[in-house]
Amino acid sequence: MKPLLRVRGLRTSFKTGRTVARAVDDVSFDLLPGETLGIVGESGSGKTVTALSLLRLIQTPPGHIAEESVVEYNGVNLLELPAKELRRVRGAEISMVFQEPTTSLNPVLTVGSQIAETLRAHRVISRRSAAARTIGLLRRVGIPEPEIRTRHYPHQMSGGMQQRVMIAMALACEPKILIADEPTTALDVTIQAQILELLADLKRQLGMAMLLITHDLGVVAGIADRVAVMYGGQIVEEGPTAALFTNPAHPYTEALLRAAPRLDAPTARLPVIPGAVPPATRWPTGCRFHPRCRHAWERCTAEPPPPLATPTEQRARCWLVDEPVRRKP
Amino acid sequence: MIVFLVATLTFVLLQVAPGDPLTRASEITLVPQQVLEQQRRNFGLDRPVHVQYARYLANVARGDFGYSFREHRPAAAAIAERIPNTLLLAAAALVITFALGILIGALQATRRGSAADELLSLTSLTLYSMPVFWLGVMLLLLFGVTLGWFPAGGVVDDAIYPYLSPLGRLGNRLHHLILPAVTLGAVGAAATARYQRAAMLDVVGQDFVRTARAKGLRERAVFFRHALRNALLPVITLFGLFFPLLLSGSVLVETVFAWPGIGKLAVDAIHGRDYAVVTAVAIIAAIMVVVGNLLADLLYRLADPRTREAQ
Numbered sequence: 277m278k279p280l281l282r283v284r285g286l287r288t289s290f291k292t293g294r295t296v297a298r299a300v301d302d303v304s305f306d307l308l309p310g311e312t313l314g315i316v317g318e319s320g321s322g323k324t325v326t327a328l329s330l331l332r333l334i335q336t337p338p339g340h341i342a343e344e345s346v347v348e349y350n351g352v353n354l355l356e357l358p359a360k361e362l363r364r365v366r367g368a369e370i371s372m373v374f375q376e377p378t379t380s381l382n383p384v385l386t387v388g389s390q391i392a393e394t395l396r397a398h399r400v401i402s403r404r405s406a407a408a409r410t411i412g413l414l415r416r417v418g419i420p421e422p423e424i425r426t427r428h429y430p431h432q433m434s435g436g437m438q439q440r441v442m443i444a445m446a447l448a449c450e451p452k453i454l455i456a457d458e459p460t461t462a463l464d465v466t467i468q469a470q471i472l473e474l475l476a477d478l479k480r481q482l483g484m485a486m487l488l489i490t491h492d493l494g495v496v497a498g499i500a501d502r503v504a505v506m507y508g509g510q511i512v513e514e515g516p517t518a519a520l521f522t523n524p525a526h527p528y529t530e531a532l533l534r535a536a537p538r539l540d541a542p543t544a545r546l547p548v549i550p551g552a553v554p555p556a557t558r559w560p561t562g563c564r565f566h567p568r569c570r571h572a573w574e575r576c577t578a579e580p581p582p583p584l585a586t587p588t589e590q591r592a593r594c595w596l597v598d599e600p601v602r603r604k605p
Numbered sequence: 606m607i608v609f610l611v612a613t614l615t616f617v618l619l620q621v622a623p624g625d626p627l628t629r630a631s632e633i634t635l636v637p638q639q640v641l642e643q644q645r646r647n648f649g650l651d652r653p654v655h656v657q658y659a660r661y662l663a664n665v666a667r668g669d670f671g672y673s674f675r676e677h678r679p680a681a682a683a684i685a686e687r688i689p690n691t692l693l694l695a696a697a698a699l700v701i702t703f704a705l706g707i708l709i710g711a712l713q714a715t716r717r718g719s720a721a722d723e724l725l726s727l728t729s730l731t732l733y734s735m736p737v738f739w740l741g742v743m744l745l746l747l748f749g750v751t752l753g754w755f756p757a758g759g760v761v762d763d764a765i766y767p768y769l770s771p772l773g774r775l776g777n778r779l780h781h782l783i784l785p786a787v788t789l790g791a792v793g794a795a796a797t798a799r800y801q802r803a804a805m806l807d808v809v810g811q812d813f814v815r816t817a818r819a820k821g822l823r824e825r826a827v828f829f830r831h832a833l834r835n836a837l838l839p840v841i842t843l844f845g846l847f848f849p850l851l852l853s854g855s856v857l858v859e860t861v862f863a864w865p866g867i868g869k870l871a872v873d874a875i876h877g878r879d880y881a882v883v884t885a886v887a888i889i890a891a892i893m894v895v896v897g898n899l900l901a902d903l904l905y906r907l908a909d910p911r912t913r914e915a916q
Binding site: 364 | 811910
């Protein structure tokens with residue numbers, strides 16, 4: 277199947293004073309029509325910057341997306357598109373839901389007007405029918421009494437309701453791709469499950485593809501078809517969800533899975549990954565994970581591993597794929 | 606409460622200040638001592654201080670500010686005649702302050718770091734630190750005297766005004782209004798521009814502005830509908846703060862430009878120890894400040910839905 281979104285060699289850096297932080301460094305992936313791709317990683321691994329770079333929502337300066345990077349949608353490189361044409365893609369073909377619904381909604385406009393605004397930016401539609409469609413959208417994302425709620429301001433709603441509004445806004449023009457950047461992180465645990473369920477339902481109904489960004493492996497396991505694990509501004513491992521969870525190829529993925537709490541195998545203490553994510557201004561030489569890796573040998577400190585295909589259909593940036601005998605039990 | 610405090614403070618200040626309304630008259634030896642005594646009794650100036658104070662408060666509460674010694678008519682009448690001029694000047698200055706300040710500040714924010722931004726920042730800082738009366742004198746010298754573009758003072762040209770057409774009268778008024786209004790508004794505009802620029806830069810970095818861009822809105826809509834509206838909130842609070850400044854500034858500006866408003870009336874009254882007029886002006890100024898703050902609060906409620914009570 278032809279990918280809907282084709283990302284190749286995406287590099288986004290930030291200039292802070294005299295140092296350059298390479299937040300996203302050579303990220304490539306495909307998103308197929310109708311599929312859900314989960315991007316998992318710790319804070320600072322570059323997942324949010326990746327998401328924002330796709331629609332050029334990075335502030336430039338200080339941000340900068342490398343000229344040779346490619347974000348291809350419908351055969352067009354979005355990174356080279358004139359501002360006017362990019363605007364027709366944003367919110368209509370590809371839309372986004374952000375992490376913090378409270379700060380992502382404009383506090384001085386009613387939620388209804390913020391949704392209707394998206395419709396009117398992309399469709400030739402009267403004020404009245406935009407308002408009617410807005411009420412329909414609010415009902416669709418499960419907001420009770422949408423006729424009343426449409427006239428409310430964001431501060432009059434709970435976080436969960438605000439995120440539903442954000443989702444209604446993102447879906448207003450029935451996009452082909454929804455990018456959800458940690459859509460449940462700022463919400464209560466009970467609300468998290470509801471929002472994820474809503475996203476999965478709507479995705480099925482509308483047949484759109486979804487890029488789900490999260491630090492929560494449990495979230496990914498539940499709804500993603502494929503998973504990409506990010507570390508140090510790169511995708512270190514990528515593959516079908518089931519394969520990646522049962523046979524992690526990269527030691528980082530393996531360590532992440534081991535550090536996740538499980539109900540079926542209770543342990544007294546959760547294992548941790550020693551050390552911390554290095555700053556984006558000074559990535560280690562060779563493999564970026566080698567200072568924290570229990571398998572690392574000389575080759576890992578010298579040569580950065582490219583994405584290598586594994587027997588179980590994954591791709592991992594790890595020399596262990598090349599020399600499996602070095603894997604310690 | 607504030608009005609009461611101002612009324613009391615004005616009374617105390619006038620009592621503490623040396624001399625009374627008849628001091629000048631007593632310096633002229635021709636006025637017989639008897640007449641002076643008679644006059645003092647007429648105005649109640651021979652009564653003990655606390656009696657004067659009680660009568661004064663009671664009168665003020667009834668809206669009676671007393672009799673002007675200098676103008677030989679009720680103080681209220683003198684003020685009523687002058688107040689439209691001051692309100693006109695203050696309103697014009699207020700428009701300049703906010704229209705110009707918001708526009709310049711917002712523009713600076715969109716071109717942050719450019720040469721124009723730096724230049725405007727320097728200009729507003731200079732204006733901001735300039736005394737109003739000095740700025741007034743300089744503008745008057747340059748545009749009024751040297752270049753002769755604007756009249757040097759007054760509200761209208763008394764000699765020709767009665768013979769002008771309605772449109773000509775309006776033009777004549779505006780012509781006289783420009784210099785004093787610019788003088789009075791410039792400092793406020795500079796301060797507003799600085800606030801607006803900072804508020805705007807703060808807002809454009811916020812999440813909802815990014816959301817607006819992600820929705821595919823035009824930059825113009827992102828700027829005006831989303832960023833500017835929110836950046837106006839801190840500036841509205843300034844509106845209340847500017848009212849007292851505007852009134853104290855109008856005292857200076859009216860004096861420099863011979864503008865017959867209550868500011869100039871107050872200055873003349875203080876020189877002449879005209880108790881009734883001084884206290885009346887002070888109280889009216891206090892009322893105007895209170896009303897200004899109330900207006901700012903109402904405006905803020907209108908602009909920010911979060912400050913409205915939940916229905």
